[in-house]
Amino acid sequence: MVTGAGGALGTDLVRLLREQGEPVTARTRAELDITDADAVGDAVARWADGGGDEGAVLLNAAAFTAVDLAETDPEAARAAHAVNAVAPGLLAGACVRHGARIVHVSTDYVFDGAGPRGRRGPDGGPAGYEPDDPTGAAGVYGRTKEEGEQRVRDAAPDAHHVVRTAWVYGGTGANFVRTMARLAGERETLDVVDDQHGSPTWSADLAAGLVALGRSGTPSGTRHATGGGVTTWCGLARAVFEELGADPGRVHGCTTDQFPRPAPRPAWSVLSPASWEAAGLPPLRPWREALAAAVRRHPDLLGRAPVVR
Ligand SMILES: NC(=O)c1ccc[n+]([C@@H]2O[C@H](COP(=O)([O-])OP(=O)(O)OC[C@H]3O[C@@H](n4cnc5c(N)ncnc54)[C@H](OP(=O)(O)O)[C@@H]3O)[C@@H](O)[C@H]2O)c1
Structure with a gap:
């Protein structure tokens, strides 16, 4: 079962499972509001009890992802808490009652973005965060996701996977x-933040990783999965220009201070893949290769009409 099936990740999860011939119950927000406890109980019961499948896995791709709105609008903050913190616990509890497992998706925003204390990467810069590094979200969205992770662990101690990812884009x-x-077509030059580091993640690659995790016998726990390698938003923007055949030199680096946003952005969003690889799960491909594959599959990402075959 996929909840949040209409979002970027949810769409790719459902597509992949259907391509693989896997029976999948897809629920968009209109079909299942995960904050509605009764509806969640009924939906999970119908799905998990109906199939008689020992390996039933619920993949929760639903989230309140309007990070800045959650920071500035109290009503949005309440909605973020309901969707990101409370609802994952409801889903996890329902899974346990019906013998299913849950794969729940979380975020780099649960960390403060200063990088893990006391560890350096091979290049002398900060190391990637490991799952057991202390969390400490800097903003509302991150705090709601942090609480959601814990509610999943508490409700389904032996039947959960929490997977933190970052910088997700998809079709x-x-x-x-x-x-x-779009901006490449509208402006001669662009200033893009060059002091926040992370790993762009194509939702289709993440979907494949989550499905592999759900099928594996990997023990319950929290793991990290992002595209391979590290760049900055400026680096990603330049790669988009390359894909467009435009001059990446039109993208100029700027600092976070020059581009203030309501919600604090982590300066260091790099999540170590060690926990993923140690579980024997397939690594997500390097982010630059993934971007090229993503625009081949979704030419409209670049504002181009899909090729009709
Ligand atoms: N995007 C990123 O950069 C990023 C980074 C790190 C982690 N993540 C995590 O990755 C996961 C997938 O995110 P995404 O990028 O696919 O986000 P997305 O495209 O915004 O998808 C989220 C989906 O959840 C749905 N939703 C919201 N409230 C709901 C509710 N009450 N009940 C059911 N569905 C609800 C949304 O529906 P509406 O559109 O109708 O509201 C949307 O379809 C989330 O857990 C997110 O926190 C994302």
Whole structure:
């Protein structure tokens, strides 16, 4: 079962499972509001009890992802708490009652973005965060996701996977890649933040990783999965220009201070893949290769019409 099936990740999860011939119960927000406890109980019962499948896995791709709105609008903050903190616990509890497992998706925003204390990466810079590094979200969205993780662990101690990811884009909905491609057509030059580091993650690659995790016998726990390698938003924007055949030199680096946003952005969003690889799960491909594959599958990411075959 996939909840949040209409979002970027949810769409790719459902597509992949259907391509693989896997029976999948897809629930968009309109079909299942995960904050509605009764509806969640009924939906999970119908799905998990109906199939008689020992390996039933619920993949929760639903989230309140309007990070800045959650920071500035109290009503949005309440909605973020309901969707990101409380609802994952409801889903996890329902899974346990019906013999299913849950794969729940979380975020780099649970960390403060200063990098793990006391560890350096091979290049002398900060190391990637490991799952057991202390969390400490800097903003509302991150705090709601942090609470959601814990509620999943508490409700389903032996039947959960929490997977933190970062910098997700895909064929569905608004995202950074789409925005950069549009701006390339509107502006001669662009200033893009060059002091925040992370790993762009194509939602289709993440979906494949989550499905592999759900099928594996990996013990319950918290793991990290992002595209391979590290860049900055400026680096990603330049790669989008390359994909467009435009001059990446038109993208100029700027600092976070020059581009203030309501919600604090982590300066260091790099999540170590060690926990993923140690579980024998397939690594997500390097972010630059993934971007090229993503625009091949979704030419509209670059503002181009899909090729009709
Ligand atoms: N995007 C990123 O950069 C990023 C980074 C790190 C982690 N993540 C995590 O990755 C996961 C997938 O995110 P995404 O990028 O696919 O986000 P997305 O495109 O915004 O998808 C989230 C989906 O959840 C749905 N939703 C919201 N409230 C709901 C509710 N009450 N009940 C059911 N569905 C609800 C949304 O529906 P509406 O559109 O109708 O509201 C949307 O379809 C989330 O857990 C997110 O926190 C994302």
